[in-house]
Amino acid sequence: MTLIGAIRLMSGWHRLIKQVRSKLDESLPWGSGRRSLWTALIGLVLAVLVTLVWLAGRYEASQVQAELEHDTANAVSDLRGSLSRQVQALQALQSEPFAPAEWQPKILELLRDNRDWLRVEWRDTSWQLQAFADSPLRGPVFERMARSEVLNEANQACQRAKRLNGPAFSSTYFLPRSDGLGIEVMELCLPVTQTGELMAYMVVTYSLQELLTERLGPTFGRNNELSFVEPDGTRLAIAGTQRGEQRVFTSQQLVDLPGNTLLLRMDGRRGKPDLFPNVLTALVTGMSMALITVMVLLTKDARRRQKAESDLAEALAFRKAMEDSLVTGLRARDLQGCITYVNPAFCQMVGWEAEALIGKNAPMPYWPPEMVDEYQQRQAIRMAGNVPPREGFESVFMRQDGERFPVLIIEAPLISVQGEQTGWMGAVIDISEQRRIEELSRASQERLQATARLATVGEMASLLSHELNQPLAAIASYANGSLNLLQDPQAVPQTLDDVHMALRRIAEQAERAGRVINSVHDFVRRRDQSREPVQPQALLDAVAPLMNLQARKLQVRVHMRVAAGLPPVWCDRTMVEQVLLNLARNGMQAMDVPQCRDRVLVLQVQRAGPHAEDAGVEFTVTDLGEGIGPEVAAQLFNPFFTTKAEGMGLGLSLCRTVIEQHGGQLEFEAQTPKGTVFRFTLPVATA
Structure with a gap:
């Protein structure tokens, strides 16, 4: 029972005092009732004092037990952490091929650092001993009993480690020593794997006694006795010290290890709790004074009762006023x-x-x-x-x-x-007013929806006019070229082949214009576009004819660099092609100035990260123009912002929206010594 419980008990006794006094006032004369009430109150005071002393002892004992259980939990956590770090040290040796001449010195160094290790062995998959090392801090552990007689536990641990694909501990067993005594030991088996294949096993023999002494003794063994015990209470190993106090507190915690579970027991001796701890002494004194004050104030009970009736009348009046308001x-x-x-x-x-x-x-x-x-x-x-x-x-x-x-x-x-x-x-x-407001809100919502539909129609018209410029311009260019070829009276078969090729290009661009209309329609309606796995090279090949037309017109050399072995990307093909066309066209127009002599546009496709297999595929468009100024960069992606006389300011805004719908982000940065680089990433198409 805690201090809060004691306070609640005191409050209950206080109410009981009032009830006893009320009953005595009703049934007894004033004199005899008063004496009986005083006697009852004195008895209650003594009962309170005795009860609080008992509660004090219970409270301090519970505090000591809680502290011991907390220390036990911390000891288990520290033990697990130490074993985990030892496993990591052993795993570090697996990074290099096994060589007994190099392996032996490293293991001996680890044995010197870890006193709880008795022996380390290297065994192949057929369980043949390839190399071993005994601890240089003590004699050979298997001097009295041959190693072959106690291989069963280690073998079982390695079988569990093979199934778990990780370290596994064996059950504990007794190992006799040459001095006539013996120790409890435990085996750790760590599978050695290379490129996913099991190559060998590394077996470590632990001493439970040294495990307690080295890992927990310096921290928890000063005031407590630590031991590993069996479920029936048999002690396997003991460490630490105990003070010569009379009362013993015990706490037990399970140490869950891969393949084995140990039971850690911590015994701590503490002295008997003080008769009156400081906090409880103050509490008892305060409550005693409160009881004495209550007894003194009993003489004024009549006045308090009259005041209580007045307060009750005021409370009723206040409640009535609240109800009326x-x-x-x-x-x-x-x-x-x-x-x-x-x-x-x-x-x-x-x-x-x-x-x-x-x-x-x-x-x-x-x-x-x-x-x-x-x-x-x-x-x-x-x-x-x-x-x-x-x-x-x-x-x-x-x-x-x-x-x-x-x-x-x-x-x-x-x-x-x-x-x-x-x-x-x-x-x-x-709720008349609420219904009226709801009706007004419904009408306002309908007007907002109508306005939103009108805005969507305008957005679709702007998108179509912007995105259809490129395929329609290509169709017009191919058509004019075909007319010029057909007007030549001395047309040769090669010229007719060029006309056929131009007509095919016209058909392809017309089909592309249809796909643009459908994609823009879906984009404006905010529906999920049809996405498919597409090779990055196919995206560049699809936009190459249109880029080449613009490049010849502006005298720009276009270089495409696609890394080998790139996986397909998951995207809406038409919308991503429009993004590449817009970025390429903007790059060419940025170099269409007299002071720009080296007009080279580079389209590069590569992995987004050197070490992330699923990070995506990165597309970059680099030009050698004059770059983007700070005032333009701040609002470059804003809709309807443009630096071109004939531009609409929707191209880059739409490009960024398309890339964000694909889970990426469109970014740009300055190119050294001049120019600008635009880049975005598309996700890799999974199976």
Whole structure:
């Protein structure tokens, strides 16, 4: 029991004192009742003091036990951490091929650092011993008993390690020593794997005694006795010291290891709790003074009772004022459905006086005549208790002048002091204004939706006009070239082949324009575009003809660099091709200035990260233009912002939206010594 429990017990006794005094005042004369009350109070004071002393001892003992359990949990955590670090040290030796001449010195160094290790062995997959090393800090562990006689536990641990593909511990067993004594040991088996194949096993023999002494003794063995025990209480190893105190506290914790579980026990001796701890001494003194004060104040009980009655009258008046000031109507009914109470807000709501409503039963005066039968059935269900309490429902009431208005009714059972239900209390809220506001909100929402649809139509028109410029320009270029070839009266078959090729290009660009219309339509409607796995080279090949037309016109050399062995990307092919075209066209136009002599545009595709296999594929478009100024860079991706006289300012904004829909991000940076690099990443298509 804690201090809070003691305080609660004291509060209960205080209430009991008041009840005893009240009963004595009613049944006994003033003199005899007063003496009996004083006797009872003195007895209660003594009982409180004795009980608090007992609680003090219980409290201090519980604190000591809780501290010991906390230390045990910390010891288990430290032990697990030490074993985990040792496993990591052994795993570090697996990074190099096995060579006995190099392996032996490293193992001896680890044996010197870890006194709880007795022996380390290297065995192949057929369980043949390849190399071993005994601890240089003590004699050979298997001097009296041959190693072959106790291989069973290590073999089982290695089988478990093979199944777990990780370290595994064996069960503990007793190993006799040459001095006539013996120790409890445990085996750790660590599989050695290279490129996913099992190559050998590394087996470490632990001494449980040294494990306790080295890993837990310096921290937890100063004031406690540590031991590994069997479930029946048999001690396997002991470490630490105990003070010569009389009382022993014990805590046990399981040490879960891969393949084995040890039980760690910690025994701590503590002295008997002080008779009065400091905190409880102050508490006892304070409570004793409080009891004495209560006994002295008994003479003024009459005055306090009179004041309590006055306060009660004020509280009732305050409650009545609160009920009268409420805007929510309150209505109380008994179990038969008769109205027993209404507040002024309810009377004002229905237009009837309280005297005209109290005592009324169904049908109520504020029920609309056409709904009387329905309301009577609903009231019968409510009175039967078949409706969950505090379940709000809407209804329609009628004022005295015949006006109907909607209300929300929330009813709950009325419970008496004895815990019995005496009726129902209902809260009635006029929701006429709420319904009017909801209707206005609904009309406003419809107007907003209509405005949003008009904005969507305008956005679609802007997108189509922007994205169709490139395929339509290509169609016009191929058509004009075909007309020029056909007007030549000395056309040769090679010229006709060029015309056929141009007509095929016209058909391809017309089909591309159709795909653009569909993709933009889906983009504006915010639907998921049809995505498919596409090779990065195929994306560049699809936009190459259009880029070459623009490049010849602006005298720009286009270099495409695609890394070998790139996986396909998961994307909407048409929209990503538009992104590449927009970025390439912007790069060419950035170099269309007289001072730019080296007009080279580089499109490069490579892995997004050198070490992340699933990081995605990165596309970069690099130009050698004059670069982007800080004032332009701040609003480069804003819709309708453009530095071109004939531009619409939608290209880069749409490119960024498309890439973000694919889970990437469109970024740019300055190129040294001049130029700009735009890059984005597309996800890799999984199986």
